Amino acid sequence: MQRQPIYTELSNCRDCYKCVRNCPVKAIQIKDAHAEIIYDRCTFCGTCVNECPNGVKQIRNDVDLARMALMSNRKVIVSLAPAYVSEFQELSDNFLRALKKLGFEYISETAIGAQLVSEALDIYLEEHGSAPFVSTACPSVVHMVRKYFPETVKDLAPVPSPLQTHSAYLRQLYGDDIVIVFIGPCIAKKIEADETPGYPDIALTFREVEEWLEEDNIILEDIDTGITFDLCRMLFRYPELTG
Ligand code: SF4
Ligand code: SF4
Structure with missing residues (x-):
């Protein structure tokens, strides 16, 4: 189990x-x-x-799950929390190169999901009038509301979380036969991955990925800067999806 x-x-x-x-x-x-x-x-x-x-x-360490996914024939795509910029600072581009070196096919920022959630909420508010919402971005907050303030569950934003939305977006873009690995600072994203399988499939913390890089002798300071990456940062890169 x-x-x-x-x-x-x-x-x-x-x-x-x-x-x-x-x-x-x-x-x-x-x-x-x-x-x-x-x-x-x-x-x-x-x-x-x-x-x-x-x-x-x-x-829980989920690196072995990510390693197994990378050994499969499926495309493995990172949903990357924007906090990587503050976590790795001047080495943040090298962190992206390191993810490519580990074998991830594409890297896309979870912030795209947040942008889609904002747009969906704008539409909802236009149709249903104004209301304060509790954001579903943090799985800990969602658990707090469900377990300790059940009378306020109705106040949770009536849309999936930014991570779930981003995962759905990636599936629309690359098809269903992909593996989505969230990478970020947050432990609680693991419970979100467990509770909404496939949206995403696996959640890793920065700490887990740093240990993984260490095990594979990938040193951010020394990484080959010739490794190219395409970071999907903004929705306008995919006008076919945003209309
Ligand atoms: S903090 Fe809790 S889990 Fe850790 S040693 Fe003390 S009692 Fe045990
Ligand atoms: S993660 Fe630990 S400290 Fe936080 S609610 Fe659960 S048991 Fe309590």
Whole structure:
């Protein structure tokens, strides 16, 4: 059975209860003298991972899934969070080259999905009048609303999240026989991938990809700058889809 995106290596738990004290929604219980996550309450915010002094609260590593996808005959396409620019700064273009070197066919920015969501909301508001919405961009917020404020579920934006929208856009562009790998800073995107399979298929954090590059001896500072990439950044590159 697939692990949850955040899990506990029970055998290594030192029972310090730091995670219990710091979980913002009290989603960790002591059972058999170990600190276990109650998934019905968890919002996948990642606080316990940061707080555990013993590395016992872990983030599921999905790099092997991405490696297997790259070994298949299917096109593997990255939906890249725009935060890569601040994460890798002057090496951000080299990060794109590194993704090409790993074998990804295309790289497209998740921000395209956000742009499509904004346009859809504009149309919805024109037809239904104004209303405040809670954005569905953050899976943690969506879980918080569903689990702790169910009376406000109706206030969630009535469109798929930017990542799901971007994934649908990529499928429209490249066909259904593709694998979409989201790459970004966010742990909670893994639960979004689990809950909406195919939109995207796999979600990796920047940290996972950095470790992957290290394993494959790909050093951003030394990468061949002759590697070309085509970053799909704006919708106007695909006027046939935007009308
Ligand atoms: S991920 Fe967040 S909500 Fe879930 S158990 Fe850890 S601290 Fe609590
Ligand atoms: S913080 Fe880590 S070591 Fe301490 S109780 Fe939680 S999981 Fe166990």
